[in-house]
Structures are given as structure tokens and as C-alpha cells.
Amino acid sequence: MGEIGIAGQNRCPRLAEDLETHGKFVLVNEVEGAGAGWPRVIAHPDSMKEGSPGAIHGVVTFTHPKHRQENPRMLYLAIDQHRKQLTVNLRNDAGDVILKRQVSTEWKRVREFMEEMQKRSVPEGGFVAIVEVCGFNDWFLKMLTEYGCRETVLVQPEKRSKNKTDRRDANALGELLWTNRERLLAGKRVQNVRQVVSPSERDAEDRQLTALRQRVGRLRTRAINKVQHLLLKHNLQQECPTKGIQAKKARKWLETLPLGTIDRLEMDQLLAQWELMDKQLEHLDRTIVERQAKNETAQIIASIPGAGSYGSLAIASRIGSIDRFPHARSLAHYFGLTPSSNNSGDATRRLGSITKEGSALVRFILAQIVVHVLRRDAVMKEWYRRIKKRRGAKIARVAVMRRLATIIWCMVKRQQHYQRGGAPATGNGSECVIVPNRNAFLEEIQGRSRNSKEKGRQGLETVAAARP
Numbered sequence: 001m002g003e004i005g006i007a008g009q010n011r012c013p014r015l016a017e018d019l020e021t022h023g024k025f026v027l028v029n030e031v032e033g034a035g036a037g038w039p040r041v042i043a044h045p046d047s048m049k050e051g052s053p054g055a056i057h058g059v060v061t062f063t064h065p066k067h068r069q070e071n072p073r074m075l076y077l078a079i080d081q082h083r084k085q086l087t088v089n090l091r092n093d094a095g096d097v098i099l100k101r102q103v104s105t106e107w108k109r110v111r112e113f114m115e116e117m118q119k120r121s122v123p124e125g126g127f128v129a130i131v132e133v134c135g136f137n138d139w140f141l142k143m144l145t146e147y148g149c150r151e152t153v154l155v156q157p158e159k160r161s162k163n164k165t166d167r168r169d170a171n172a173l174g175e176l177l178w179t180n181r182e183r184l185l186a187g188k189r190v191q192n193v194r195q196v197v198s199p200s201e202r203d204a205e206d207r208q209l210t211a212l213r214q215r216v217g218r219l220r221t222r223a224i225n226k227v228q229h230l231l232l233k234h235n236l237q238q239e240c241p242t243k244g245i246q247a248k249k250a251r252k253w254l255e256t257l258p259l260g261t262i263d264r265l266e267m268d269q270l271l272a273q274w275e276l277m278d279k280q281l282e283h284l285d286r287t288i289v290e291r292q293a294k295n296e297t298a299q300i301i302a303s304i305p306g307a308g309s310y311g312s313l314a315i316a317s318r319i320g321s322i323d324r325f326p327h328a329r330s331l332a333h334y335f336g337l338t339p340s341s342n343n344s345g346d347a348t349r350r351l352g353s354i355t356k357e358g359s360a361l362v363r364f365i366l367a368q369i370v371v372h373v374l375r376r377d378a379v380m381k382e383w384y385r386r387i388k389k390r391r392g393a394k395i396a397r398v399a400v401m402r403r404l405a406t407i408i409w410c411m412v413k414r415q416q417h418y419q420r421g422g423a424p425a426t427g428n429g430s431e432c433v434i435v436p437n438r439n440a441f442l443e444e445i446q447g448r449s450r451n452s453k454e455k456g457r458q459g460l461e462t463v464a465a466a467r468p
Contacts, residue, residue: 079129079130080166081140083136085102088103090174129149129152130155130177132157134157155195206291211361254271255271376420
């Protein structure tokens with residue numbers, strides 16, 4: 001009957017127009033002698049009330065092809081993953097819970113469950129899954145793909161409830177997936193839900209490599225600091241033959257330095273750790289250089305002064321596809337470099353410190369890059385000095401970090417390199433002018449400042465003149 005209504009749009013143009021606009025209507029009565037399927041009263045289902053006049057011969061829902069969905073039926077699987085078990089919550093297309101259980105993470109048990117899940121989902125059109133991100137999701141996400149999961153939604157865990165249990169967490173995940181199924185499966189944002197985009201295999205390896213490089217570097221720094229502490233303990237740092245203890249001559253001196261039995265034992269252990277960390281860092285740096293040379297995004301970011309192979313690869317691997325960031329400010333927000341806000345009512349300028357969401361490693365690297373950029377880019381340094389004069393050095397450095405994040409977005413989006421300065425581009429070369437014309441920007445700011453002062457002075461004169 002729905003096809004008759006659509007096919008007869010020449011005879012019922014209003015029906016066809018309303019049907020396409022709203023998607024669904026209800027056939028309430030049929031016109032006698034006009035042929036089966038031709039409606040006399042057309043109404044939206046929400047407007048139907050009990051006791052409406054007229055005999056109802058049948059109720060039929062018309063759905064325009066524009067509003068139809070292919071294979072709308074499926075199962076919705078929510079998993080609360082732990083080291084030894086999986087807490088499962090399964091819902092049907094109507095949102096009813098049809099399975100609640102716990103599955104061991106032993107290979108035999110978990111494969112049996114996934115095989116059962118695969119067979120059960122075939123007549124229902126497949127299944128989708130939602131999982132909270134943790135440090136050991138990798139193997140299970142691959143298994144979900146192997147057993148026919150149509151799509152996996154990864155979300156950040158929420159704040160811990162005071163009535164927390166694994167079954168409640170799994171049920172909350174299932175409710176979240178089913179309630180927002182259309183938006184989640186379409187890749188759209190859901191309020192108060194932080195979705196996680198799974199990186200590609202190469203980006204995941206680069207992230208792991210750069211994080212390992214950071215950890216080894218910290219261990220090396222910790223060992224050096226402990227050596228310095230031993231020297232300060234006995235006031236021996238003044239006897240060092242060099243200015244610092246990291247020179248080869250100083251390290252030989254540390255090997256023969258007379259100390260007590262326990263202090264000598266600790267010194268030997270620290271020197272052995274120091275040497276081991278140097279070898280590991282050398283090997284990691286070679287690997288990073290090799291992988292950075294094959295990453296186009298990392299090579300573009302490396303054109304920023306001070307980025308280097310390690311910094312550019314770390315940033316590029318955590319950006320992934322630049323297309324998922326619609327604006328330059330989106331990347332700055334992704335790295336947690338935008339100010340937090342606490343606005344309410346008339347208070348609309350309650351801005352606090354930066355959110356510090358996203359990768360802490362990227363923020364650390366950008367903080368190191370800022371030092372080199374301010375040394376080599378005179379125009380950026382001038383912009384930094386203006387902010388420093390008004391807000392202080394710390395806030396000015398964070399402002400430059402945020403500016404660098406927006407610059408990186410422009411560089412990667414346009415596939416162009418960083419150019420020091422800020423003059424507009426005149427040729428058709430491959431270099432990109434990312435830094436804006438700061439002179440015009442500063443003149444505009446100064447003009448605003450003069451206008452605000454003038455308005456303030458006029459307001460004071462008006463108040464003074466109004467006084468008796």
C-alpha cells in the first residue's frame with residue numbers, strides 16, 4: 001500500500017510532498033469507490049488520539065524511500081573488559097536485554113562465546129559492540145573483527161560511581177549504545193561521551209615507539225640525578241674534573257671515586273644503568289629516524305625549528321588523519337591547549353587554565369619546540385613578547401604552544417612546510433606561510449586598546465558631569 005501511495009504522486013501531490021518531508025504517516029480511512037489504497041485522512045502518528053471520529057479500516061505506516069534504512073535490525077553488545085573476565089550485556093533491536101553473563105578471558109572460553117555470538121547474530125543482521133578503552137584492548141578488538149562485528153565503538157570511561165559493579169557498568173554501556181545507536185554508528189558526536197578513534201597499525205606502532213623513547217629517557221635522567229645526589233651527599237661534586245658529570249672524563253672519574261661500601265655499590269649500579277640506557281636510546285633513535293623518513297606528515301612537522309625526528313613522529317602519530325579535525329582550533333583542543341570555562345548566567349568570561357586533555361607527551365614536545373621557535377622566528381618572538389608583557393612568561397609560552405598546534409593543522413592540511421617570519425607568499429613555491437602577519441594584528445589590538453581607553457575616559461567624564 002505504501003508503494004501505491006508513492007506511485008500515485010501525480011494524483012495525490014500533497015500526499016507525496018508530506019510523505020517526503022516527514023517520512024512516515026498513517027493511513028486512517030479509504031475513500032469508497034476510489035480504489036484500494038487511496039487515503040481519505042492522512043495524519044502523523046503522533047497526532048493520532050483515541051476516540052477520533054470515523055471508522056478505521058486499518059492502520060498502515062508509509063515510509064518514504066529517503067527515510068528507509070537497510071538492515072536496521074541488529075544486536076548490540078556491551079563489554080566491560082578486565083584482565084581475567086569479560087562482563088557482557090546483549091540487547092536486541094528493541095532495546096531489551098537478552099543476555100547478561102561473564103566470560104573468562106581464557107582463549108578457549110572467549111572463542112566459544114564469540115562463536116556463539118556470531119551464530120546468534122546472523123538472523124538478526126549482525127551485531128555491533130561498545131567497549132571502554134583500557135590498556136589491554138588490542139587482542140579483544142582484533143577478535144571482534146574476526147568474528148564479524150560490524151563496528152566497534154570505543155569510549156573513554158566515565159567518572160567512577162559510588163555504586164560501581166561490573167554488571168552495572170556493562171548495562172550502562174549497553175544502554176548508551178542502544179539509545180545513541182544512530183549517532184554512534186554514523187560517527188557523530190554524542191553529548192558527554194568521549195569517543196576514541198582507533199589508530200592505524202602504523203600509527204599505533206609509532207605511538208608505542210615514541211612512548212618507549214620517553215620512558216627510557218626518563219629512566220636515564222633519574223639515574224643521572226641519583227648519581228648527583230650521591231656526590232652532594234659527600235660534597236664531592238666540586239672535585240669533578242669537568243663542569244658536568246656527563247662527560248667521558250667525568251664518568252671515568254666516577255668509576256674510581258673512593259666511597260663507602262654501600263655508596264660504592266649504588267654508584268656502580270647507577271653507572272651500569274646509565275650505560276645501558278645510553279645504548280637503548282641510541283638504538284631507539286635509529287629506529288625513530290628510519291620510521292620518520294617514511295611518514296610524510298612527520299616530515300612536514302619536522303620543518304618546524306626544534307621538532308626533529310622524535311618530536312615530529314610523536315605528534316604525527318597522535319594526529320592520525322587530519323580530516324577528522326574540521327578546524328585548526330580543533331587540533332589545539334584535542335591536545336588540551338584551550339582554556340577551560342565555567343560560564344553560567346551573566347558570567348560569560350569565566351576562563352581558567354588549559355584543559356590538559358589529550359596527549360601529555362605532545363604538550364611536552366610542543367613546550368620544547370617553543371624554545372627553538374622563539375630563538376629562530378623573530379615575528380613569533382615579537383608576538384610572544386606582547387603577551388608576556390600583559391600576562392607573564394608562562395601564559396605567553398602556552399599561547400605559543402596553542403598557536404603552534406594551529407600552525408601544524410594548516411601545514412598538514414595543505415601539505416606545506418613551516419616558514420619563519422610571516423610575510424604573505426608571493427610565488428607558487430611549495431613553502432607555506434603559516435604564521436600570520438603579526439604587524440597588522442598588533443596594530444589592530446593597539447587600536448582596540450585605544451578605543452576602549454577613549455570610551456572609558458568619556459564614561460568617566462559623563463559620570464562626573466552628572467554629579468551635583
